[in-house]
Amino acid sequence: MTAGEVVRAYVAIRELRADRHLLLLLDFDGTLAEFDPDPDSVQLQDARRDLLLDLAARSDTTLGIVSGRRLTDVRSRTRLPAPVWYSGLHGLEIEGPGVSFMHPDAEKAFAILRHLAGGLSSELSALPGVFVEDKTLSVVAHFRDASPEDAKRVPAIVEKHARSSLESGLFRLMHGACMLELLPNIAWHKGSAVAWIRGRVASSHDTACVYVGDDVTDQDAFEAVRGRGLAIAASTRASGADIQIDGPAEVEELLRRLAADGLKGRSGGQHPIPG
Numbered sequence: 001m002t003a004g005e006v007v008r009a010y011v012a013i014r015e016l017r018a019d020r021h022l023l024l025l026l027d028f029d030g031t032l033a034e035f036d037p038d039p040d041s042v043q044l045q046d047a048r049r050d051l052l053l054d055l056a057a058r059s060d061t062t063l064g065i066v067s068g069r070r071l072t073d074v075r076s077r078t079r080l081p082a083p084v085w086y087s088g089l090h091g092l093e094i095e096g097p098g099v100s101f102m103h104p105d106a107e108k109a110f111a112i113l114r115h116l117a118g119g120l121s122s123e124l125s126a127l128p129g130v131f132v133e134d135k136t137l138s139v140v141a142h143f144r145d146a147s148p149e150d151a152k153r154v155p156a157i158v159e160k161h162a163r164s165s166l167e168s169g170l171f172r173l174m175h176g177a178c179m180l181e182l183l184p185n186i187a188w189h190k191g192s193a194v195a196w197i198r199g200r201v202a203s204s205h206d207t208a209c210v211y212v213g214d215d216v217t218d219q220d221a222f223e224a225v226r227g228r229g230l231a232i233a234a235s236t237r238a239s240g241a242d243i244q245i246d247g248p249a250e251v252e253e254l255l256r257r258l259a260a261d262g263l264k265g266r267s268g269g270q271h272p273i274p275g
Contacts, residue, residue, distance in 0.1 A: 091193030
């Protein structure tokens with residue numbers, strides 16, 4: 001990728017929104033923050049947080065973070081105050097100004113997930129560079145630091161432990177960047193969350209929606225904005241976007257360009273973030 005694609009994305013956002021309200025939704029890991037083999041070590045750089053704060057403070061923009069992490073986790077890592085929207089667990093939980101949502105079917109698989117997390121951890125911990133992350137309502141097998149040989153063993157181990165629940169339709173298996181995630185098999189994903197948030201923002205604004213994500217888990221969100229917004233891929237891992245840029249550094253440059261001119265800077269610049 002080149003800086004030219006960042007400029008292209010910036011111009012496309014300007015043209016899409018024109019005089020409309022901008023709804024800017026971004027993934028977190030791999031989009032706003034670089035990957036780390038240890039998910040607990042990932043943090044949002046201060047410079048990027050400052051840019052997000054600047055955009056969130058504008059009266060003509062609504063900002064949201066749509067992540068596979070638990071909502072409380074991604075919120076603590078970004079530390080963006082209201083009125084920013086947050087969605088966690090690939091859309092199963094959402095919070096925004098005066099609104100809180102948890103998909104009603106999400107907790108049905110809780111007890112089985114606890115059992116699966118224990119069994120997976122016991123077996124996968126024997127593979128160097130592989131570990132299990134328990135998100136309470138989902139379980140993730142990470143293998144970014146594993147050898148190619150051990151990484152190839154992970155899918156079979158996960159499917160062995162979860163086979164009956166996958167075959168019964170209780171869970172679904174989602175593939176991501178060097179990870180496999182077991183989730184409750186609910187017809188709800190990041191694209192559902194994008195549509196849900198967009199519907200609430202659009203109820204009070206003529207809205208242009210932009211989504212930025214880096215992984216296959218973001219492709220449902222790309223589909224949700226297709227034909228009515230703009231999808232931007234932040235890596236080659238994700239397909240189906242309108243424009244592709246290269247990683248968090250270029251996402252930061254895009255945010256910098258948007259923040260520098262205020263999008264609709266002629267409307268008066270920054271505004272304080274409500275409390």
